[in-house]
Amino acid sequence: MTTPAQIEELKTLVEPGKVLTDADSLETYGKDWTKQYAPAPSAIVFPKTTEQVQAIVRWANQHKIALVPSGGRTGLSAAAVAANGEVVVSFDYMNRIVEFNEYDRTVVCQPGVVTKQLQLFAEEKGLYYPVDFASSGSSQIGGNIGTNAGGIKVIRYGMTRNWVAGLKVVTGTGELLELNRDLIKNATGYDLRQLFIGAEGTLGFVVEATMRLERAPKNLTAMVLGTPDFDSIMPVLHAFQGKLDLTAFEFFSDRCLEKILGRGDVPAPFESRTPFYALLEFEALNEDVANEALATFEHCVEQGWVLDGVMSQSQQQLENLWKLREYISETISHWTPYKNDISVTVGQVPAFLKDIDDIVSANYPDFDVLWYGHIGDGNLHLNILKPEALAKEDFFAKCAVVNKWVFEIVEKYNGSISAEHGVGMTKRDYLQYSRSAAEIAYMKAIKAVFDPNGIMNPGKIFA
Ligand code: S2G
Ligand code: ZN
Numbered sequence: 001m002t003t004p005a006q007i008e009e010l011k012t013l014v015e016p017g018k019v020l021t022d023a024d025s026l027e028t029y030g031k032d033w034t035k036q037y038a039p040a041p042s043a044i045v046f047p048k049t050t051e052q053v054q055a056i057v058r059w060a061n062q063h064k065i066a067l068v069p070s071g072g073r074t075g076l077s078a079a080a081v082a083a084n085g086e087v088v089v090s091f092d093y094m095n096r097i098v099e100f101n102e103y104d105r106t107v108v109c110q111p112g113v114v115t116k117q118l119q120l121f122a123e124e125k126g127l128y129y130p131v132d133f134a135s136s137g138s139s140q141i142g143g144n145i146g147t148n149a150g151g152i153k154v155i156r157y158g159m160t161r162n163w164v165a166g167l168k169v170v171t172g173t174g175e176l177l178e179l180n181r182d183l184i185k186n187a188t189g190y191d192l193r194q195l196f197i198g199a200e201g202t203l204g205f206v207v208e209a210t211m212r213l214e215r216a217p218k219n220l221t222a223m224v225l226g227t228p229d230f231d232s233i234m235p236v237l238h239a240f241q242g243k244l245d246l247t248a249f250e251f252f253s254d255r256c257l258e259k260i261l262g263r264g265d266v267p268a269p270f271e272s273r274t275p276f277y278a279l280l281e282f283e284a285l286n287e288d289v290a291n292e293a294l295a296t297f298e299h300c301v302e303q304g305w306v307l308d309g310v311m312s313q314s315q316q317q318l319e320n321l322w323k324l325r326e327y328i329s330e331t332i333s334h335w336t337p338y339k340n341d342i343s344v345t346v347g348q349v350p351a352f353l354k355d356i357d358d359i360v361s362a363n364y365p366d367f368d369v370l371w372y373g374h375i376g377d378g379n380l381h382l383n384i385l386k387p388e389a390l391a392k393e394d395f396f397a398k399c400a401v402v403n404k405w406v407f408e409i410v411e412k413y414n415g416s417i418s419a420e421h422g423v424g425m426t427k428r429d430y431l432q433y434s435r436s437a438a439e440i441a442y443m444k445a446i447k448a449v450f451d452p453n454g455i456m457n458p459g460k461i462f463a
Helices: 004-011 023-029 050-063 115-124 141-147 192-196 230-241 254-261 287-302 315-326 328-335 346-363 392-412 428-433 437-450
Strands: 043-045 067-070 087-090 097-101 106-109 164-171 176-179 204-212 220-227 246-253 276-283 308-311 338-343 368-374 379-385
Touching: 004 043, 004 050, 023 043, 050 067, 050 087, 050 164, 050 204, 067 141, 097 115, 106 115, 115 141, 141 204, 164 192, 176 192, 220 230, 220 287, 220 315, 230 246, 230 276, 230 287, 230 346, 246 254, 246 315, 254 276, 254 315, 254 328, 254 368, 276 287, 276 315, 287 308, 315 328, 328 368, 328 379, 338 392, 346 368, 346 379, 346 392, 379 392, 392 428, 428 437
Parallel strands: 043 087, 067 087
Antiparallel strands: 097 106, 106 204, 164 176, 164 204, 220 276, 220 308, 246 276, 246 368, 338 379, 368 379
């Protein structure tokens, strides 16, 4: 915890009114989208410049006070939760787009730039920022970099990591590092930029990021295909990937569709209902591509992999089809879901999902299990909904047992216990299912180099 004198000193490092200690602010800024940990920071500080961030880190080192970085607070692994009296460093006031480099097709952003803000800025320049996911309207670039955010376009464009041309970070000692200097080619030793991407603020805080942009896709077109079972989805992926350059390949179960249609604001994709649905997207650059998509659809129907389907004919219909997938997370949050965000190599997905589904449904037949995710890149979201009658604590305790079985299966398939949401605190105790003891030891050694006093988001990724 901090003392009143330390808080008074902290106030001198930033502009007036940029240190909050009232209960509402502590509650609001001390959490993210997870519900397992009660937020309990001692103060919230809002720097506006890199120099102020450096001064805050030096102050924290001097007093051995833990700092937790906070962006859009949309995280799903409690990486931005301050549950132990830490000082939260919010980047809400470092939210400017600093520069656009037309020839490099890069945008220099402060960490508090909202993902959607960058996407719209790119559109204004006739370009495209291709990392997208349900929370892009409130997540911030600094947090996206901290968790190496993925989302729905990874199959074509990769993760946030692929789009960072350069980073300015303040390390755990308050030192400012300029990493990679926005160069495309730079073979001068270790690429330290990559270390900070996905480090969840445990090595240092991003104070500026140069993000790369892509050419804008043309005439994006989506299809939603109803499949008779889960095993049919991968042959559908393989068939379409063989013919089209997909920009997305997602899936969701009929239980998910049930919840979405229950909202009353999203139309069903077609009349019939099927156990699973694939949502794929591609650029219909010309008539031939669209015809190729339809021919592939017919082939999948002949093979029995697809029972029904629809292809978007307008921007509105494209958006409506995407709502079926993008609204799932927000819609099911009402049922306090226990979330897993797991991944394996694409070829192992069918066997992997069958193993997990068998063990969960055998042991918890009364649990409402929802499957959805970015199956085109091997990332599945397993969400178990809390039964109304079951207390949250009892529910999470039961799910922790399931977690162990799920992660033993992840380990069996050499998968990841956290594909895109990060480790934070929710997955910290399961890290060994995906990382070896040697790797964890090296990660801790690297942490000690950049954050010798252990003040940068301590307790995240590892205890
Ligand atoms: C998704 C969003 C968070 C979640 O919808 O792809 O990454 O797991 C998720 O609900
Ligand atoms: Zn996801």
